[in-house]
Amino acid sequence: MGRFIVRxxxxxxxxxxxxxxxxxxxxxxxxxxxFDREKPVPEAIKKNLEEKYHLNEPMWKQYLLYxxxxxxxxxxxxxxxxxxxVNDIIKExxxxxxQLGFWAVLMATFVGISLGSVSALHQGELIDxxxxxxxxxxxxxxxxxxxPIFQYIFxxxxxxxxxxxxxxxxxxILPALSLALGPTAVIARLTRASMLEVLSNDYVKAARAxxxxxxxxxxxxxxxxxxxxxxxxxxxLIAAIFTGSFVVxxxxxxxxxxxxxxxxxxxxxxxxxxxxxxxxxxxxxxxNLLADITYALxxxxxxxx
Amino acid sequence: xxxxIKIEELKDKSLWEPIPEEEKMGAExxxxxxxxxxxxxxxxxxxxxxxxxxxxxxxxILLFALVGPLVSPYPYxxxxxxxxxxxxxxxxPFGTDYVGRDLFTRVMYGARISLAVGxxxxxxxxxxxxxxxxxxxxxxxxVDEIMMRIVDIMYAIPILLIVILLMVVLGxxxxxxxxxxxxxxxxxxxxxxxxQILTLKEEEFVLAARVLGASTKRLLLxxxxxxAMGPVIVTVTxxxxxxxxxxxxxxxxxxxxxAPMASLGSLASDGVEYIRTAPWLMLFPALAIALxxxxxxxxxxxxxDSLDPRLRR
Numbered sequence: 036m037g038r039f040i041v042r043x044x045x046x047x048x049x050x051x052x053x054x055x056x057x058x059x060x061x062x063x064x065x066x067x068x069x070f071d072r073e074k075p076v077p078e079a080i081k082k083n084l085e086e087k088y089h090l091n092e093p094m095w096k097q098y099l100l101y102x103x104x105x106x107x108x109x110x111x112x113x114x115x116x117x118x119x120x121v122n123d124i125i126k127e128x129x130x131x132x133x134q135l136g137f138w139a140v141l142m143a144t145f146v147g148i149s150l151g152s153v154s155a156l157h158q159g160e161l162i163d164x165x166x167x168x169x170x171x172x173x174x175x176x177x178x179x180x181x182x183p184i185f186q187y188i189f190x191x192x193x194x195x196x197x198x199x200x201x202x203x204x205x206x207x208i209l210p211a212l213s214l215a216l217g218p219t220a221v222i223a224r225l226t227r228a229s230m231l232e233v234l235s236n237d238y239v240k241a242a243r244a245x246x247x248x249x250x251x252x253x254x255x256x257x258x259x260x261x262x263x264x265x266x267x268x269x270x271x272l273i274a275a276i277f278t279g280s281f282v283v284x285x286x287x288x289x290x291x292x293x294x295x296x297x298x299x300x301x302x303x304x305x306x307x308x309x310x311x312x313x314x315x316x317x318x319x320x321x322x323n324l325l326a327d328i329t330y331a332l333x334x335x336x337x338x339x340x
Numbered sequence: 341x342x343x344x345i346k347i348e349e350l351k352d353k354s355l356w357e358p359i360p361e362e363e364k365m366g367a368e369x370x371x372x373x374x375x376x377x378x379x380x381x382x383x384x385x386x387x388x389x390x391x392x393x394x395x396x397x398x399x400x401i402l403l404f405a406l407v408g409p410l411v412s413p414y415p416y417x418x419x420x421x422x423x424x425x426x427x428x429x430x431x432x433p434f435g436t437d438y439v440g441r442d443l444f445t446r447v448m449y450g451a452r453i454s455l456a457v458g459x460x461x462x463x464x465x466x467x468x469x470x471x472x473x474x475x476x477x478x479x480x481x482x483v484d485e486i487m488m489r490i491v492d493i494m495y496a497i498p499i500l501l502i503v504i505l506l507m508v509v510l511g512x513x514x515x516x517x518x519x520x521x522x523x524x525x526x527x528x529x530x531x532x533x534x535x536q537i538l539t540l541k542e543e544e545f546v547l548a549a550r551v552l553g554a555s556t557k558r559l560l561l562x563x564x565x566x567x568a569m570g571p572v573i574v575t576v577t578x579x580x581x582x583x584x585x586x587x588x589x590x591x592x593x594x595x596x597x598x599a600p601m602a603s604l605g606s607l608a609s610d611g612v613e614y615i616r617t618a619p620w621l622m623l624f625p626a627l628a629i630a631l632x633x634x635x636x637x638x639x640x641x642x643x644x645d646s647l648d649p650r651l652r653r
Contacts, residue, residue, distance in 0.1 A: 050496035057502065061509045168390075171641065175633035177585045179592050179605075180626040183612050187619055278500050282592060286612065297593050300508060308508055312501050319498040 121310030151226025391642020469529025477537030
C-alpha cells in the first residue's frame with residue numbers, strides 16, 4: 036500500500052511538472068510581447084520592465100526561474116492589472132468557488148444516492164424508469180445550457196430567485212443547482228447499478244428472509260457496500276464541478292475563480308491564464324490522486340502491485 | 341452405441357448415399373436459425389425502445405445537419421435588417437437573431453460542426469486509441485510498461501485546461517479545435533483496449549492462430565482487436581457527447597469557431613445576452629446540443645446493454 040501511494044505521488048509530481056512545462060512553452064509561443072500595446076512603451080521603460088520580469092534572460096534561465104517561483108507557490112503578476120498578483124486573485128476568489136462547489140457536491144451526492152437507491156429497490160417499476168430517464172436527460176445537458184434555462188424560468192419568469200450576482204443564500208441556489216444536476220444524474224446511475232449488484236447477494240437475501248424491512252436492509256446492509264463506486268467518484272465529481280463552474284460563475288456573475296479564469300481568457304491576460312491553469316491543474320491532479328487512494332483503500336480487490 | 345465398427349462395413353457404398361429428399365426428417369426444423377454475434381446484439385438492441393429512439397434521432401439529426409443547410413432558403417451568414425429578432429414563425433421556424441440571420445439554418449450549421457467534432461473524436465479513439473492500447477497490451481513487458489506510463493502521466497493532466505491553453509495559443513478555429521481534441525481523446529480508449537487485449541491474448545483461439553503461424557499483424561488486426569470491439573464501440577458512443585460538449589464549451593467561452601461561422605456553443609453564448617427579450621436565441625441551440633447528446637447516450641446505453649452477455653433482466 037505504501038509503495039502504491041509513493042508511485043501515485045511520483046506520477047502526480049511528474050504530471051504537474053509536465054503541465055508547468057507545457058504551459059511555460061505554450062506561453063512563449065504566443066506571438067507578440069506582453070508590453071506590445073497600441074501606444075508603444077518608451078524603449079527605456081520597456082527595458083526596465085523586461086528586466087523586472089526577467090524577459091531579457093535566456094529562455095532556459097527564464098524556465099528555471101519560473102519553476103522556482105512555482106515551487107515556492109508564486110504564480111506571478113497579472114499583466115492586465117499589474118497591481119494584482121495571480122495569488123491575490125486566487126486568494127480572493129477561490130473561497131467563493133469552493134463555497135459554491137461545496138453545496139453543489141453535497142446536493143449531488145445526497146440526491147443522487149437517494150434517487151439511485153430508490154430506483155434499485157423498485158427496479159423496473161415506473162419510478163425507476165422515470166428517474167433513470169431524467170438521469171440520462173440531465174447527463175445530456177451541459178451546465179452552460181442548464182444555467183440560462185434556470186435563470187429564465189426561476190429568475191425572469193417566476194421571480195422566485197435572483198437572476199444573477201452573489202450575496203445571500205438565495206443567490207446560491209440556482210448556480211449550485213445548475214452545477215449539481217449533471218453529477219446528480221451520474222451518481223444516481225452509479226448507485227443504482229452497484230445497489231442492484233449488492234441486493235442480489237446472499238447476505239442481503241438472508242437479511243430479508245429474517246424478516247427485516249426493506250428500508251432497514253437497504254440502509255444497514257446494502258448501502259455500505261454499494262457506495263464504494265460512489266465514494267471513488269466523489270473526487271472526480273469535485274473536479275467536474277469546479278471545471279463546470281467556469282461557465283456557471285460567468286453566467287451568474289459570481290466573483291469566483293472560474294469567472295476570473297474565463298474573463299482572463301476573454302482579455303487574453305496571459306499570466307493569469309497560466310497561473311490559474313497551473314493552480315487548477317494542481318487541484319485536479321490532487322483530486323485524481325485522492326480518488327486512486329480511496330479506491331485502493333475501500334476495495335480490497337484492487338491490487339497495488 | 342458399439343464402437344467396434346469394422347472397416348469393411350464402412351466401405352459399404354450404400355452407407356454413403358445421400359438420403360432421398362422424402363426421407364429427410366426435417367433436420368432444419370430441429371435447429372434454431374443460425375444467429376451471428378452481431379445479429380444477436382442487433383436483436384437485443386431492437387427491443388430497447390430508448391436505444392431505437394436514439395438511433396432514429398441520430399439519423400434525423402444527421403439528415404438535418406448534412407442536407408438542411410443545402411435546401412434552406414437562407415445562407416447561414418445572410419443578414420436581413422428587415423427581420424431582426426423575430427420570434428419563431430412560419431418563415432423562420434426558430435426565429436431570427438440580432439442581425440436578422442435565420443436561426444434554424446445557423447443551428448443546422450452548428451449541428452454540422454458538433455457532429456464533425458463527434459466524428460473526429462470517434463476516429464481518434466478508434467485509430468490512435470485502439471492501436472496504441474492494442475500494441476501495448478499485445479507486446480507486454482517493457483514496451484507495455486513504458487507506453488502505459490506515458491498514458492498514465494497524460495491521463496493525470498486535466499485535459500480541459502490544456503485544451504483551453506492550446507486554444508488560447510493557437511487561436512480560435514475549427515482546425516485548432518480538432519488538433520487540441522485529437523491530441524488527448526485517445527487516452528481512455530488506449531487503456532480499455534489494453535486491458536481487453538491482455539485477457540484475450542491468453543485465450544485458446546489466439547494460441548491456435550499462433551500455432552498456425554499467423555503473423556503479429558494478423559493476430560492483432562484479425563483476432564484480437566475485432567474481439568475487443570464490443571467495449572470499444574460502447575466507449576466511443578458514450579464519449580462522443582463529451583467531445584461535443586467540449587467544443588460547445590470552448591465556443592461558448594469564445595475559443596471555438598470564429599464568426600460568422602456558428603457552433604451550437606457560440607450560438608447559445610450569443611443567445612444568453614438576449615434571454616429576457618428573445619429567449620429562443622438561447623433555447624434552440626441549447627435544445628440542439630441536448631438532443632444530440634441524448635441521442636448518442638441512448639444509443640450508447642442500448643449498445644452496452646445488448647453487448648453485455650451478463651445482462652440480467
